[in-house]
Amino acid sequence: RAKSPIKTMKLIKIKSFDNKIIMEIGGGFGSVGEILYKLKINNFKYINLDLPPLNIVSEHYLENSCKEIIGNHFLYKKKEKIFINKMRKLNYILSLGAKAKKASEELSVLSENKKNAVLKSFYLNIKKNANKILKANKIDIVSSKKNKLKDNLIDRSMLNKERIQSILNSIEEVISFKDPTHKVIAKWKRPNNLIINHVTIPIGVLGVIYEARPNVTSDVAILSFKSGNSAILRGGKEALQSNIIISNLFRSS
Numbered sequence: 001r002a003k004s005p006i007k008t009m010k011l012i013k014i015k016s017f018d019n020k021i022i023m024e025i026g027g028g029f030g031s032v033g034e035i036l037y038k039l040k041i042n043n044f045k046y047i048n049l050d051l052p053p054l055n056i057v058s059e060h061y062l063e064n065s066c067k068e069i070i071g072n073h074f075l076y077k078k079k080e081k082i083f084i085n086k087m088r089k090l091n092y093i094l095s096l097g098a099k100a101k102k103a104s105e106e107l108s109v110l111s112e113n114k115k116n117a118v119l120k121s122f123y124l125n126i127k128k129n130a131n132k133i134l135k136a137n138k139i140d141i142v143s144s145k146k147n148k149l150k151d152n153l154i155d156r157s158m159l160n161k162e163r164i165q166s167i168l169n170s171i172e173e174v175i176s177f178k179d180p181t182h183k184v185i186a187k188w189k190r191p192n193n194l195i196i197n198h199v200t201i202p203i204g205v206l207g208v209i210y211e212a213r214p215n216v217t218s219d220v221a222i223l224s225f226k227s228g229n230s231a232i233l234r235g236g237k238e239a240l241q242s243n244i245i246i247s248n249l250f251r252s253s
């Protein structure tokens with residue numbers, strides 16, 4: 001049980017999806033752990049989804065406020081904006097994941113010709129908008145220097161004509177690859193005459209976290225797309241503007 005005190009927490013109201021109060025817990029609990037324990041013994045298993053970090057709870061007291069739990073969502077009244085922002089971020093991530101999952105289902109059945117057509121369009125978009133990419137990258141570099149990032153990190157974030165050409169070369173190389181999906185890589189027959197095929201299929205959704213190197217945005221996009229997967233990318237802030245324009249060019253392709 002956590003040992004993080006909360007001052008003057010007067011009331012917790014637990015509501016069902018139809019907004020009916022189904023349980024109330026009065027004041028007198030001295031820690032987040034006690035609150036969670038009381039919820040747990042009443043079979044509210046979902047409460048662990050949206051817990052704020054305990055150190056934040058201990059710093060931002062819920063003075064004379066009421067915390068309501070509606071379904072899977074925690075709403076903090078009055079001035080508890082930090083918790084509301086946390087919920088918005090969580091909802092954004094959940095929405096992003098759902099969209100990526102839906103996209104992966106469509107990508108998994110895309111033909112090789114269609115994939116290559118999209119990649120060729122991306123190649124032309126990168127080539128056509130090279131100056132815009134370099135201009136966005138310059139904003140990133142200026143910001144990184146202002147924030148006194150290490151020189152090696154700044155160098156990895158930097159784009160120039162040679163590195164743009166390297167991105168273009170990578171796109172051409174991936175276009176030349178054979179579609180890796182829906183290939184029979186093994187086949188055998190069971191004693192009961194049942195024929196079994198071992199077939200390659202896409203993974204589904206790929207999640208990639210990386211810093212600097214805006215070329216990774218292009219590399220992951222084209223490789224995941226060619227293999228029939230969607231991807232959720234989390235690049236570093238030091239290459240934010242570069243990543244935005246490259247990812248937007250891929251989407252428009």
